[in-house]
Amino acid sequence: MKSTRNTTAKTAVLEVFEKSKTALSHTEIQKQLNDVCDRVTIYRILDRLVNDDIIHKISNLDGTVKYAKCNHSHQRVHIHNHAHFSCENCHEITCLETVKPSYIMPHNYKVNEINFTLSGLCPKCLNSNI
């Protein structure tokens, strides 16, 4: 296993994730970083963090891609089997770590990863909308 270095840019990105309660897109991260590093560097840092199981990637129905910090990196078998919620109003995406779908697969499939995203209205928008 090759080591991944703790650079200032990587540390800055991790701080942004630490402060955020919701998942973040590349663009959102870039805005919060204020030219700490190049646009390309952020892409490469995100790739590394995903490979190291420190963050996970969430791709949404509308085509946007976001990332969130993992709250379970201590587990031995690391699978992102929880759901994500995508609000159609405020477009915030949050991990629903308690929501894990159960399902029955047909035979002859090997499932390595699941992506379960629900969209609709988040509690915040649901209340303010009525």
Next chain:
Amino acid sequence: MKSTRNTTAKTAVLEVFEKSKTALSHTEIQKQLNDVCDRVTIYRILDRLVNDDIIHKISNLDGTVKYAKCNHSHQRVHIHNHAHFSCENCHEITCLETVKPSYIMPHNYKVNEINFTLSGLCPKCLNSNI
């Protein structure tokens, strides 16, 4: 409700879907159409077909977006609550119409749509890989 017209381009796109057993990306559709219409027109047709509940959009973990024809447009309440399988080897995406996840949501969320994509190896690739 405004009417959507049956143009030659739209008919051609629908024929492509009819022939295909797997979900198709914009690019894959374009290749099969052989300049029947412009690239932009395909985007607009796909948008229309999604709005009319004739096809549904599937966005994958790797960021690719595909579309598949609905096999249940006759139903009154039209929800795409079935799963999709994305093969990591051949990159084919298929509807698993029989696989419907069950899950328990926290209160105060309004769920309008779900997106459940599983990735791994499809039966075809699973057999040829051993």
Next chain:
DNA sequence: AATCAATTGCAACATTGTTGCGTTAAATTT
């Protein structure tokens, strides 16, 4: 056949993500 609006083509643009390469700097060794 005339009408009208949905649809199209085209060009131009925006966003997102990737790649190559010379330089910088984190971590390890001396």
Next chain:
DNA sequence: AAATTTAACGCAACAATGTTGCAATTGATT
């Protein structure tokens, strides 16, 4: 503490995907 090694970086250039405005076309209706 200095030298070494190479992961990580900045920059520029490119590629893929999707969007928008507008004039021209065409499907459906009268």
